[in-house]
Amino acid sequence: MMNSSVSVAIRIRPQNEREVNDVCIKAENNKTLVYFSEELKGESFNFDYVADQKTSQKDVFTQIGIPLVETALNGYNSTLFAYGQTGSGKTFTTFGNCDVEEEQGIIPRSLKYLFEKVNTQMDTGSGIIYSMTCSMQEIYNEQVIDLIDKNKIKTELSMVAVSGDDDKRKRKNDLSNEQIVITSWEEAWEIIQKGFTLRHTSATLSNDRSSRSHCIFTVFISKLENGIGKKVESTSKLTFVDLAGSERQSNTGAKGKLLKEAANINRSLVVFGRVIHGLVQASTGKSDVFIPYRDSRLTFMLKDSLGGNCKTVIIGTVSPSLSSIKETSSTIKFCFSSRNIQCIIKRNAVYTGTPDEMKEEIERLRLENEQLKRGNGIIIGADKLEKAKSQIRHLEYTVFAKMDQERILRDEKKELEEKLKKKDDIVARWLQNEETFKKTVEALQKQILGLRKGNSKIVSDAMKIEIEKWKKIAQNNAKIETLQLENDELKDKIEKLQPTEDKTEELNRIIMEKTDEITIISKQLREVTETKEELIKERDALKLDATRYVEKEFKQKITDLDTEIIEYKTALSDREKIIEELHLEIDNLYKDNEQFVIYIDELKKALDKYSRKSVRELKEEVCGKEEPPK
Ligand SMILES: Nc1ncnc2c1ncn2[C@@H]1O[C@H](COP(=O)(O)OP(=O)(O)OP(=O)(O)O)[C@@H](O)[C@H]1O
Structure with a gap:
């Protein structure tokens, strides 16, 4: 057994990207944090x-996860x-x-570490055997939901009366939820991932x-150490x-379902805070401190982990931003005060062996103890000394555990006494009511009897007494008088509103008139409806005509257009023929032109030739050779 304060x-x-870059706290070193906002500077x-x-x-796991697993x-x-x-x-x-x-966070890393250690110990043939199970639950809107078996919703945890055996209750609470055997960290991690999706x-702002x-994830560890002649069985829980x-609400914008959830979350956190406050008070030596574990599912379920037989670590997470300074400083204050909580923790171990072996062991320890007390200075091995010390610690443990149990029982007794007192009060009130009820029944029975016997005297006496009682109350109570006056006035008004015979006739006449009017209006309405129907028919017929007419016109237009298209096509092919003829003509003209050029060339050549001949030759050519004069 040892004293342990809550580690914080x-x-x-x-x-994150939603926050502007104005920071209000920082870590001065790995043990101190300091504010540097305006109001809390330094x-x-x-x-x-x-x-x-x-x-x-990884670093967070090394600092927090490893000691927890160990x-x-x-x-x-x-x-x-x-x-x-x-x-x-x-x-x-x-x-x-x-x-x-x-x-990966502390949980997956712790599971890996845990299985590594366990496997190493079992593999080295140390005779140690481990077996492990796990459970995963959530508390949502004050309901405990098993995340391993979604169909199980536990609205009522087993808040059974405890018959002096606190351990029995603990076991019952543990077992009331699904526990699954795990043999590797991967198996455990798969369970977590499934539970996590449930x-x-x-999404909030x-x-x-x-x-x-x-969300509560627990690993239940059973360890069996098989030594020579004795066995040590220990069980422990590792809870996250x-x-x-x-x-x-102003920050998250929660509405409807979200708002209801937020209200439940905040309520259970308030109880969590009150439990921590109570534990701090108790740890500073204040007696008679009431710890309200039962005020919320969370604190009730985790009673053991809060101030009970448990090494507890609280990690407060905060935003460094100035915009969250209120929430951050409230978390810091809460965590800071939690550091004062003191718990007495004990090893959940049971030593077993044959009675003779156990007797022998006790005798040996007793002797060793006596010699040590006498300061005989006997030389014993360091391992034996360690063993003896641990046995002594174990004995101390038992005493403290008993004291602890006694304290819990005292608390429970006190609680039960209070409950009993409340129940007594209720019973007393009921007895009183029963008395009055009996009297009333008796009086009524008397009246009935009186009526049966025709003895009206008893009845009228009873009535007189009743009337007198009410008169007295009325005299003493001005309000009743006012109410009576108001009552009378109202009665007058109602009477005035009662129809006289004349009024009835008048009303009948009006009703007749109105009935006639209704008949006329109904007739008119029928006529209007008929006219409307006829008009609708006419309109439909016109629509049909119009459609037909439009259809006919449309068809005609299409025919006309088809004719036009054919005409256009004919004209087009005519034009194409003309164009073809024109092309031919052009070709011919080109050819003529070429011929013409050739002819001109020839003419040119002839001209050149002629220009070179003498006039006489030309004359000869034109006129023929002159005959010489005879
Ligand atoms: N130390 C960190 N490093 C990097 N990212 C972080 C760190 N802490 C938180 N975050 C990121 O900030 C966001 C909010 O974190 P998380 O969901 O863990 O907050 P929470 O306190 O569990 O919120 P809630 O109470 O609403 O569930 C997440 O996107 C997460 O990844």
Whole structure:
């Protein structure tokens, strides 16, 4: 058994595109964060661990996940809570992005680590055997929904009265949900992914995929250590809680279903806050502190993880932006105060062996103890000393556990006593009512008897008493008088409105007149309807004529157009013929032209020839050779 305070970490997420670049907090180192906004400038807070915008998922796991898994493997219960405003990174930190390895969150990494350790221990032949199961649930609108078996909706958790055995109740709560055996981290991860798709989420103004429920994933670890002559069986739980985010309606724009979800989320977070506050008070030594575990499903289910037998870690996720300073500082304050919670945690182990072996072991321990007390300084091996120490711790454990149990039982007894007192009050009131009722029944029976016997005296006496009683009340009560006056006035008015005989006749006459009028109007209406029908018929006939006429015209036009087209075609072919003839003529002209050119050339040549001849030759040519004179 050991004292353990709640470990608290803060993770500052990077800014998103919706936020302007005005930051209000920063991590000074990996244990301190500091404000540098106007109002809170310089204020700083220390935590067990502070991760900033640049811290990787792996580093967060190393700081938070590994110690949690180690604690669970050593037989102690351990729980991680992710707490913070909506959109601040709780789901990213716990589950992360399944598809990208670097973005996987604490849960998948812890499962990998857990199975690696377990397999190594079992493979080395140490005689240690592990078996593991897991469960996954969500609390949505105060309903517990099993994410492993969607059809199971648990509106009522087994809030059974406890008969002194706290462990029995714990087991009952655990077993009331589906647990699946897991033999590898891949199997566990598949279950998570399936459960994750069933979880209630919605898009809001501040987060595209906002969780609308608290999600609880638990690994139940059973460990059997087979030593010589004795066995140690231990069981522990490793729980991860991704809380739904607190939100302000003005920021998320929630309406309708979203608003109802937000109201339930905020309500259960308020109870969560009150439980933490109560635990802080109790840890500072204040007695008689009431812890309201039963005020919400979340705190009731996780009672063990909050101030019970559990190593608890809270990681508060925050946005660094100035626009979220209110939510961020509320998360920081909440987390800071949670650091004061003290829990007593014990190893859930049972030692078994034959009675003789156990007796022997106790005797040996007793002797060792005595010698140590006497300071005999006997030399024993370091391993034996360690063993003895752990046995002593175990004994101390049992005592504290008993005290713890006693405290819980005392609380429960007190609660039951209060309930009993309330029930007593109700019974007393009923008894009183019963008395009055009996008296009334008796009086009525007397009246009935009186009536049966014709003894009106008893009845009238009873009536007189009743009238007197009311008179007294009326005298003492001015309001009743006013009401009586109003009543009388109303009665007058109603009387005045009663139809006299004359009025009845007048009314009958008016009714007759109106009936006649109605008959005339009905007739007119019928006529109008008939005329309307005729007109509709005429209109339809005209429409038909018009259609036919248009059709005929249309057909004629088409025929005319066809004729025109034929004429055009004929004219076109005529033209084509003419064009062809013209082409022929042109060709002939070209040919003539060519002939003409040749002829001109010849003429030219002849001309040249002629121009070179002498006049005499020309004369001879033209006139013939002159005969010499005889
Ligand atoms: N440390 C981080 N690094 C990178 N991205 C982050 C980090 N923290 C959160 N985010 C991103 O911010 C967005 C909101 O984160 P997440 O859904 O985890 O918020 P939440 O606190 O679970 O919100 P809600 O309460 O509405 O479910 C997501 O897109 C997530 O990927």
